[in-house]
Amino acid sequence: MNWNGDEWLEGLYREALLRHKQLAETETWQERKSRLKSALLESIGTFEPSLASNPKILERVECDGYIRERVELSATPGLTFAAYVLMPSHASGPLPGVLALHGHGYGSREIVGLKPDGTPDDGVPGSHGHFAVQLAKKGMAVIAPDIIGYGERKLLSDLRQDPNAPNSCYTLSTTLMMLGKTLTGIRVCEALAAFSYLEGRPEVDGQRVGAMGFSGGALIAYVAAALNERIQATLLTGFTNTFKDSILAMRHCIDNYTPGLLRHAELPELIGLIAPRPLFLESGERDRLFPVDSFRAAAAAIEGIYKKEGAQNKLAFDVFPGIHEVSGRHSFDWLKEQLSGPQA
Template sequence: MWNGDAFLDTLVVQARLQRENRAQSEPTEQKKTRLIRSLRESLGEFELTEADRPTMLERVECDGFIRERVELSAVSGLTFGAYILIPSKPSGKLPGVIAVHGHGYGSRQICGMREDGASDNGDPDVYQHFAIQLVKKGFVVIAPDVIGFGERRLESDLAVDPNAPNSYHTLSTHLLMLGKTLTGLRVAELLGTLDYFARRPEIDSDKIGIAGFSGGSLIAYVAAVLDERIRASLLIGFPNTYQDSLMAVRHCLCNYTPGILMQAELPELIGLIAPRPLFLESGDADPIFPAHGFTKAVQELKRIYRQANAEHLIGFDLFHGKHEISGRYSFDWLQSVLAKGEQ
C-alpha cells in the first residue's frame, strides 16, 4: 500500500512533538540562544567584504525627495546597487527604514520606477511604491537590490531565457549544495546595507527600522533577529506558520531552510525580535500566506511579547486584500515607534 503522504505527515508530527517536549523544560533565554545559533547554522556562512567602499552612481532630484543610487558590497566578491531616498528638506538627523522587496524586478519596483528606470506614473502594483510612501512620511529609506531579481539575475539564466523573471532556482540549488542558503546570502547583504546606512550623515542610527514584503519580509525578519541595531520591524505578506504556508502551499525555493522545523515554528523564530517593536500585516485573501496561518502567528507572537512585557510593542493588521501591501495602519505605526521614539 502506498503510504507516502502518511510517512511525511508522521515526520512533521514527530518534529512538532520534539519541539513541544523540549519547550517544557527549556528556560526562555536558553531557548533564544539555541534558536539564534541554529538559525545562523542553517543559513550558512559567507565571507564578508573587509572594507566597504561605496560608489555613488547617481543623485536625482525628485518630487519632495532626493534619490541616490550607490553600489555596495557586503559579501566578498559580490556587489549590489541600492537606492537611497532622502526627504528634500531634512531637519536634523532622521529615522531610517531599510525597505526590502521580494519577487519582481528589484528595488526600482518599490521606488516608483519601471523596470527600465523610467518613472512609473501608473497605478502602483502590489508593492504600492512603498519606499516612496515612507520617504514622504519623513524617513530616509534605503532599498537594496535583493540578489536573484532585476539587475541581479544570473547571466547563465538570461542566456537560456532572456526574459527569465528571476534566478532564485539556480542560486538556491547551488548554495544548498554548498551548505549555504539564499536566505543566508540575502541577509548577509542586508546587514551590510545596514552597516552602510547607519553611517549615513542624514541618519539617526538609533532609529533604524526595516520593512519587507513577501520574500523581502523573510529576510527582513532574519536580519532583525540577528542585529539589534534594527529597532523596529514591519513584516508584510509573510508572517504565518510554516504548517499553513510553506508546508501547505507550493512556494519558491527561496523560502526553505534546512532543518529549521526541527528547531522551531516560524512564529517562534519571528518572536526572537521581541521585545523590539514589531508589526505584522497580511491580506485576508492572500493565497500563499493564508489568513488562518497569519492569525495563529499573531496569537503566538502576542503571547511571546506578553511574556517579554512588551505586548504594547506588537501590532497587526489583517486587511481586505491578496498577496500585496496595504500600509493603511502599518506605515503610521512605524512612524510612531521610530520617529517619535516610543520604544
C-alpha cells in the same frame, strides 16, 4: 499499505512539533531564544565579510518630495550590489531610517517608483505599492537594496537560457545548498550591509533605524531583525504564517525553504525572536499564498512570546481587505512612530 507518503510526512511534522514542545519545557524562554538564534544563523549559513567597503554613488536624482540616490555596496568579497537611497527633501535633523526589502518581482525599482528599465512609473502601483517612496514621503530615510536573483541581479547563465527568466532563485538556491549555504544567508548578509550603510549616513540617526519587508523581503527582514538587535522596529507584510500552512501547503519559490530549519522551530516562534523590540504584522484577508486564518494563528503565537517578554504593547497587527500586497494603512505611521519615539 502506505505507498504515497502523505501520512508519513504528516507524522514527521507532528514529531518535529513535539520535539519543539519537549525542548521548550526543559529551558527558559531566554535560553531557548538564544539557542534558536544560533540555530537560525547556522541554518542559513554565513559568508566571509568584506574587509574594506568603499561605497560608490552611482546617481542622484531630485524627485517629488525626496532625493533618490543609487549606491554600490559590498557585503562579501567578489560580489557587489546596488541600493537606492531615498532621502526626504528639506528634512531637518537626523532622520529615522528604514531598510526596505522587496519581494518577488523586478527588484528594488519596483518599490522606489520606477519601471523595470529605470524610467519613472507614473501608473497604478502593483502589489509592492512603491512602499519605499511612501515611507520616504512620511519623513524616513530609506535604503532599498537590489536583492540578488531579481531584476538586474539575475544570473547571466539564466538569462542566456531564457531572456525573460523571472528570477534566478532556483539556480542560486540549489548551488548554495550544495555548498552548505543558503540564498537567505547571502540575502540577509547583503541586507545587513545596506542597513549598516544607512545607519552610518550623516543624515540618519543610527539609533532609530528599522526594517520593512514584503513577501520574500519579509523573510529577509525577520531573519535580519532576529539576528541583529540594532534593527529597532520591524514591519512584516504578506509573510507571517506557519510553514505548515504556507510553504509546505503549496508550491512556493525554492528560496523560501531552509534545510533543517523546521527541526528547531515553526515560523511564529522564529519571528518571535525579534521580541521585545517593536513588531508590526500585516496581511491581506484574501492572501492565497499566506492564508489569513494561519496568519491569525501565527500572530496569536507571536503575541504569546511578546507577553513572555512583557512587551505586549510593542506588537501590532492588521488584517486589511486585500490580497497578497502591501497595505500600509496603519503600519507606515506605526513604523514612523516607533522610530521617532524615545523607546527607539
